[in-house]
Amino acid sequence: MRSFTYYDLIEAFAQTGCAVCRLALQDARRYLDSLLYEYSTDPEAHRLMRSGRGLCNWHSWQLTEIAGGALSAAVLFRSALLEVREVAAESESGRRTAERLAPRSLCPACQALAEREQLCAETFAKHLNEPTFEAAWRASEGLCLPHLRLILPALSQANAARLLDHQRTVWARLQAELEAFQRSFQAEHSAEPLSQAAAASWRRCIALLTGERGVFGTARP
Ligand SMILES: [Zn+2]
Ligand SMILES: [Zn+2]
Structure with missing residues (x-):
């Protein structure tokens, strides 16, 4: 049985950046869209x-x-404001009020994102060396470090070695591009044509080591 995450991953491997980041961000965005367009009165x-x-x-x-x-955002946040006003209505000690004002639940968009990450980890564990899946991830730009660390423990030792092998290739290529980028700032090399990949390498390095912008937000489960 191949899940929708299996097919989504195959599609995402062909695009730039970490495929897990891409799907997780998509799901969070989808949650926010549905919150505004369908559930603002739910x-x-x-x-x-x-x-x-x-x-x-x-x-x-x-x-x-x-x-x-x-x-819709106004309607939803009005509820949050009402709650804060109710919680803070009575005068208690500062410490007690601060405690009572703390969020009592996780951000549902962060939760949507984390659920998709888990589905991705399960899909890697199940299909890593299945030929179609393997060809797709081997052609990808690799995983970001946090997602690599999420997925590795779910794999057998042999499969972890295969995934790491590809990741090492990705890191080596990125390092070469970063170094070409650095050289381009030195006068004697400035005439060298800089590839697009090298010009963007410093941003890709940030994404590859820390994840795409917005994936590891402030209220993750
Ligand atoms: Zn990622
Ligand atoms: Zn969130």
């Missing part, structure tokens, strides 16, 4: 907004970038 969504005092910092700001979402 009681469960409002309960989560109250208990979480909004979404996490990353995802709350991401909401503001979704076109046409202002009214």
